[in-house]
Amino acid sequence: MMIHNSTILQNALIAALARLYNAEVQVSGLQQLAGGASKEIWRLDVLIESGPQAGEHPLVLLRQLGGKIKSDALDLPEEYATLTEAYAAGVPTPRPFLFLPDLLGKPAVLVERLDGESIGRRVVREPALAAARERLPGELGIALAAIHRIDIDATGLRAALPGPAHGLTPIQTALAQIEADLDQIGEAHPAIEICLRWLHHNEPSPPSRLALVHGDFRIGNMMVTQGGLTGILDWEFAHIGDPNEDLMWPLIRDWRFGNDHLHFGGIAGHEPFFQAYANAGGTTPDPQTMRFWEILCNIRWATGCLNQADRHLSGREPNLEFASLGRRAAEMELEAIRLIRTSK
């Protein structure tokens, strides 16, 4: 169940941390940042009085509750393992602090609390972040190349994370997942279906190698200060797949937050992002492959909106924001159709 009473959580945390670190522990400033039926997020400050971890730690607590957001979202232990490998590889992301397998009956993790702004619309518009917006395309290109360079075998991530289905390419796996999601939702969406047919018939050649894919790499899922990027957040959709997915996802129209002409997240053209990624050793796609992935990403997000609405409509997680997303799928449908029309 969800914890509405922060005192209960505070006491449970103090007990768990004091036992682990064999020290006096204070937990203060507990404040819930987000909550849903699947996960709750709190900010808090932990003071450990003695021992190797002695000191003040500004942290974020993520606690898994019940249902997952999507069928392919990671459980908290896998998400934490991915974050841990990314941090070890030098990717700017919150420093993992502690995994608690059982905090009041549910798994929870503590990670470093980064300064900055994560809400996409503010990152794109806030006057105080103007200098950061100049730096972000380059910083994010370098960060993404670092993610895609992680050795998925040496780290064990290939075995731990979802990957392409047997005998299928990452794209074919994604298309099959979208079709399965549509069947599960059970509504008729001819626009998505006809775009899926186009995608089936226009698949580019598979990537030269599989990589760790963040899965939700875009403005809105990263922390930004006036100095630029402080960390990549939200690893719950990480999987093994085609690196082009992470390159094109941040470019789709919905993640431009109204600045339609600036394809990279509403802050720049795609070129400085791609250039930084290439300079850091990554391989960028040709225009045809870019277009294919832009269409696929729109269709995936259209279906994602329907999935979110279904969480509400099924009665599993009654929630106004999820409900409202049901009426947004048409935005991505129309974008995908227009991209298909201007292809070839």
Added chain:
Amino acid sequence: MQDRPSAQELIATISSFLEQELLPTISDQRLRFRGLVAANVLGIVARELAAGDTPLWAERDRLLNLLDQFEHDPTDSDALRRSVTALSQELCIRIRAGEFDDGAAFEAALAHAEATSIEKLQIANPRYLARIQTS
């Protein structure tokens, strides 16, 4: 017949209460965002009520054409909705079976999908529609 305010007038009244009286007093960012979402959703409801069944008739005509079918016109709104739902489901099955993969059939299905998405956005997000059509 219900007394005034009409359903549309009631929605307009709630909208202005939300936007002008309630939202400015909310300092909690998360709650404020959900308040804005609520006001936006209410706008969708108002536009859908105003449009009535007109877009559904257009969608049904296109579906019958595309599927090369004839059926008698439904006699009420519920029957119209059932008809559009059933025809759309049939179209989806036939698209996925590959019947609209090639040439003219693909173009016809894509044109229907585009028209339907535009009709949805005229209700759900006319500002987005105006933006995407001028870009």
